[in-house]
Amino acid sequence: MARKTFIAGNWKMNKTAAETKALAEALKESLAQFGDTVTMAVCPTFTSLATAVEVLKGSNVKVGAQNIHWADNGAFTGEISGAMLKEIGVEYVIIGHSERRQYFGETDETVNKRIKAALKYELKPIVCIGETLEEREGNKTNCVLAKQLKGGLADLSAADMAKITIAYEPVWAIGTGKTATPEMAQETHAFIRATLAEMFGADVAEATVIQYGGSMKAENAGALTAQKDIDGGLIGGAALKADSFTALIANAQK
Numbered sequence: 001m002a003r004k005t006f007i008a009g010n011w012k013m014n015k016t017a018a019e020t021k022a023l024a025e026a027l028k029e030s031l032a033q034f035g036d037t038v039t040m041a042v043c044p045t046f047t048s049l050a051t052a053v054e055v056l057k058g059s060n061v062k063v064g065a066q067n068i069h070w071a072d073n074g075a076f077t078g079e080i081s082g083a084m085l086k087e088i089g090v091e092y093v094i095i096g097h098s099e100r101r102q103y104f105g106e107t108d109e110t111v112n113k114r115i116k117a118a119l120k121y122e123l124k125p126i127v128c129i130g131e132t133l134e135e136r137e138g139n140k141t142n143c144v145l146a147k148q149l150k151g152g153l154a155d156l157s158a159a160d161m162a163k164i165t166i167a168y169e170p171v172w173a174i175g176t177g178k179t180a181t182p183e184m185a186q187e188t189h190a191f192i193r194a195t196l197a198e199m200f201g202a203d204v205a206e207a208t209v210i211q212y213g214g215s216m217k218a219e220n221a222g223a224l225t226a227q228k229d230i231d232g233g234l235i236g237g238a239a240l241k242a243d244s245f246t247a248l249i250a251n252a253q254k
């Protein structure tokens, strides 16, 4: 089954609402050329989501959040619920980014709870997994990824999994300028797909979009997405400017 290329920009803690408006307006124009040949999304901060949704309404660019709490509401100071995201028209939500795992105590268990909340509110999860440099050098990559997949995706059905995108982001490649070679990334993506096949069956695994993330830019996007099991990218730095994000998508088109 042909998987559609999916490129999403994770803006992290960048862009005020005014800056979001300017970038979203530029992207609406520059990305129109791609029509629906590729799925495209931007994921701004919570305070900019409504602005992004408003500007990109009716365009081919979707909007995602960077986190979601698992409770419907309640005493969770500083958190945002699925109902709140759904209400403003958000379609995707990034869950379990390595920066959340590293700095904010995210675990496979909390990832799992957040995924279930996203599905409950019909938001499409982009679930991030990835190994640290120490884990890669210690030959623990597959073991770490299998644990993240099994824990993060626990108790989900094949129908649930059909709504989920996986983003493989080697932690050592994020914001460092070091990219996994296309061959190295392909080998890991194939392992991830095989693990999904074990968990959810071959058909679901074959249909799952697996993005690569970590210093992906226009220059390496073509070689990475040319790999059989690399179906797009989750982009940090190169997503913060309209020209670099547009050039990356042009090169990532299969």
Ligand code: 13P
Residues within 6 Å of the ligand: 010, 097, 169, 173, 174, 175, 176, 177, 213, 214, 215, 216, 234, 235, 236, 237, 238
């Ligand atoms: P960079 O593209 O800046 O390396 O960030 C990748 C990332 O973490 C996307 O979620």
